[in-house]
Amino acid sequence: MNLQVSSFEDYKKTYDYSVKEPEKFWAEIAENFQWKKKWDTVLNWNFKEPAIKWFEGAKLNITENCLDRHLDTIGDKPAIIWEPNDPEESHRVLTYKQLHDKVCQFAVVLKNNGIQKGDRICIYMPMIPELAIAVLACARIGAIHSVVFGGFSAQSIADRIQDASCNLVITADGGFRGGKDIPLKSVIDDALVQCPSVKKVIVVTRSRTPVSMIKGRDVWWEDEIKKVETMGNPECPAEEMDAEDMLFILYTSGSTGKPKGVVHTCGGYMVYTGYTFSNVFQYQPGEIYFCTADIGWITGHSYIVYGPLSQGATTVLFEGVPTWPNASRFWDIVEKHKVNILYTAPTAIRSLMGFGLDPLKGKDLSSLKKLGSVGEPINEEAWHWFDEHIGNKECPIVDTWWQTETGGIMISPIADVTPTKPGYATLPLPGIQPILVDENGKELEGNDVSGNLCIKFPWPGMLRTTYGDHERCRTTYFATYENLYFTGDGCLRDADGYYRITGRVDDVLNVSGHRIGTAEVENAINMHSSVVESAVVGFPHDIKGQGVYAYVVCPEHHSDEELTRKDIIMTVSRIIGPIAKPDKIQFVSGLPKTRSGKIMRRILRKIAEGDTSNLGDTSTLLDPGVVDEIKIGSEKMK
Numbered sequence: 001m002n003l004q005v006s007s008f009e010d011y012k013k014t015y016d017y018s019v020k021e022p023e024k025f026w027a028e029i030a031e032n033f034q035w036k037k038k039w040d041t042v043l044n045w046n047f048k049e050p051a052i053k054w055f056e057g058a059k060l061n062i063t064e065n066c067l068d069r070h071l072d073t074i075g076d077k078p079a080i081i082w083e084p085n086d087p088e089e090s091h092r093v094l095t096y097k098q099l100h101d102k103v104c105q106f107a108v109v110l111k112n113n114g115i116q117k118g119d120r121i122c123i124y125m126p127m128i129p130e131l132a133i134a135v136l137a138c139a140r141i142g143a144i145h146s147v148v149f150g151g152f153s154a155q156s157i158a159d160r161i162q163d164a165s166c167n168l169v170i171t172a173d174g175g176f177r178g179g180k181d182i183p184l185k186s187v188i189d190d191a192l193v194q195c196p197s198v199k200k201v202i203v204v205t206r207s208r209t210p211v212s213m214i215k216g217r218d219v220w221w222e223d224e225i226k227k228v229e230t231m232g233n234p235e236c237p238a239e240e241m242d243a244e245d246m247l248f249i250l251y252t253s254g255s256t257g258k259p260k261g262v263v264h265t266c267g268g269y270m271v272y273t274g275y276t277f278s279n280v281f282q283y284q285p286g287e288i289y290f291c292t293a294d295i296g297w298i299t300g301h302s303y304i305v306y307g308p309l310s311q312g313a314t315t316v317l318f319e320g321v322p323t324w325p326n327a328s329r330f331w332d333i334v335e336k337h338k339v340n341i342l343y344t345a346p347t348a349i350r351s352l353m354g355f356g357l358d359p360l361k362g363k364d365l366s367s368l369k370k371l372g373s374v375g376e377p378i379n380e381e382a383w384h385w386f387d388e389h390i391g392n393k394e395c396p397i398v399d400t401w402w403q404t405e406t407g408g409i410m411i412s413p414i415a416d417v418t419p420t421k422p423g424y425a426t427l428p429l430p431g432i433q434p435i436l437v438d439e440n441g442k443e444l445e446g447n448d449v450s451g452n453l454c455i456k457f458p459w460p461g462m463l464r465t466t467y468g469d470h471e472r473c474r475t476t477y478f479a480t481y482e483n484l485y486f487t488g489d490g491c492l493r494d495a496d497g498y499y500r501i502t503g504r505v506d507d508v509l510n511v512s513g514h515r516i517g518t519a520e521v522e523n524a525i526n527m528h529s530s531v532v533e534s535a536v537v538g539f540p541h542d543i544k545g546q547g548v549y550a551y552v553v554c555p556e557h558h559s560d561e562e563l564t565r566k567d568i569i570m571t572v573s574r575i576i577g578p579i580a581k582p583d584k585i586q587f588v589s590g591l592p593k594t595r596s597g598k599i600m601r602r603i604l605r606k607i608a609e610g611d612t613s614n615l616g617d618t619s620t621l622l623d624p625g626v627v628d629e630i631k632i633g634s635e636k637m638k
């Protein structure tokens with residue numbers, strides 16, 4: 001079966017077939033990939049334990065699909081176009097052949113440093129080609145990568161390294177993001193104080209910031225490559241992996257305090273990311289594709305690295321940010337590299353909208369054919385701006401809904417195929433069976449309903465477990481509703497059967513498209529010496545989508561309240577990272593709690609949203625008086 005549907009009729013036909021004959025459907029899709037050995041069974045599953053196995057018995061290596069199989073046909077075509085942070089620095093192009101060679105070389109470096117199949121490797125790097133090379137080199141030899149976003153703190157890195165007992169870290173001296181220099185190696189040094197499992201650190205040169213290299217532990221990327229060259233660049237055959245062998249771990253926030261390591265496996269993830277990339281974007285050979293995400297998040301894993309490369313696409317990797325050195329940066333990149341497909345996030349669109357149309361003046365965006373959005377609900381205003389000013393009303397917008405746990409796009413228009421509707425992720429991709437349920441897990445049938453979004457049948461890209469704690473995977477995703485995967489999202493299905501994601505229904509915030517657990521932020525705030533307790537909720541934020549609002553009980557704060565606020569923000573930055581910094585901190589004398597001691601977040605959310613007219617039933621509160629105090633305090637902060 002062709003990966004791409006050809007028309008809306010074809011989509012409907014394919015969808016029906018995928019639901020009636022899921023195993024046949026996925027087997028036919030999987031035929032489009034290169035296997036060292038085909039599977040014995042397509043699917044074996046139950047959502048109880050859960051135990052999900054796709055393509056059991058099959059052998060493969062995902063890097064052969066992303067690299068080797070393209071060498072004869074498109075070996076000299078660009079695989080990666082790298083655009084540096086500073087537009088004055090020249091960009092780099094890596095053809096498929098060059099990327100293949102570099103991945104093999106670095107895979108040998110990993111082996112020379114004692115790495116074997118199954119070892120866990122933490123990657124903490126800026127958005128440079130070496131990041132993609134490092135990721136692929138791990139996959140080449142069957143080592144499991146755990147990429148940590150460059151904006152996380154030493155403590156967050158240490159937590160993640162310990163959770164997976166990583167034995168090697170790959171990093172850079174430093175990185176550039178907009179006007180900022182990020183001292184990556186120094187952050188790693190701080191993290192490693194707590195990580196005895198790490199025996200080696202490989203450091204690539206990027207910023208030329210002075211770093212302390214520890215004898216016996218730290219080595220330079222460039223020196224290690226030279227050693228491989230003097231070995232005569234030995235070949236690095238791709239390790240034969242079972243379809244269900246682990247490919248990577250990626251940590252994501254949930255409603256409890258500790259981030260969980262979502263585990264993806266080789267076969268299913270390869271099929272799912274390749275399939276969805278090809279189909280959703282209707283990728284045509286030669287098209288230049290630019291996804292603005294960071295490889296530190298799932299979008300970068302699936303749709304900068306694995307999906308595009310398995311399909312022989314040219315993928316643009318951008319080191320910087322949309323607003324530096326000015327708000328034309330994206331449009332300059334589109335013009336310079338003649339980008340055909342642009343996949344970005346609502347938060348970036350909203351922030352660029354704020355600069356008006358001047359940054360667009362004189363920019364040639366005529367190469368653009370297709371646009372995509374991911375990470376959070378896209379508001380209609382941003383959708384229309386994207387459509388009119390970037391797409392010139394000629395480019396379909398694919399509003400793609402999915403999650404770290406789903407591995408790839410789940411509900412989305414297919415470019416030029418599905419009629420779109422602003423704010424709607426529209427329809428499930430073939431093979432995906434969404435269902436809406438009420439609080440009790442009862443299915444909401446028919447159209448014009450809204451409820452909690454679940455998926456009732458497995459798909460190849462879904463998570464298999466949470467690293468080192470399968471029970472957590474079960475309770476988080478498979479125990480809320482029997483026999484369903486629960487997404488944590490609320491969703492509306494309109495009269496046409498179109499899906500609109502309304503946002504998280506659990507205690508997870510979505511700040512600029514980044515998932516942040518309220519409990520995690522509370523834990524960090526509570527570490528501050530004068531804080532007694534705190535409660536964190538989201539509030540509507542013009543650019544970030546959601547902002548972080550913290551109610552803090554802090555009886556002995558400095559006489560200078562502003563300074564205490566800054567101290568708390570600094571604490572959160574240190575413990576989690578700057579991405580989780582509260583936007584607003586309100587000091588309160590107590591939190592609204594029920595008699596059983598539960599914080600009534602519903603009330604706090606309403607106050608943070610500025611909607612205090614109807615706070616609902618407060619009679620079960622231990623001390624209803626506290627609500628009035630909080631209301632008055634919040635009005636003062638405006």
Ligand code: 6R9
Pocket residue numbers: 252297298299373374375376377378399400401402403404405425487488489501502503504510513514515
């Ligand atoms: C890919 C990614 C997942 C959460 C998800 C949902 C929100 C993602 C969305 C969207 C509305 C979209 N989300 N895409 N909400 N429309 N098109 O973002 O993964 O970081 O794990 O976040 O993001 O709430 O549950 P992840």
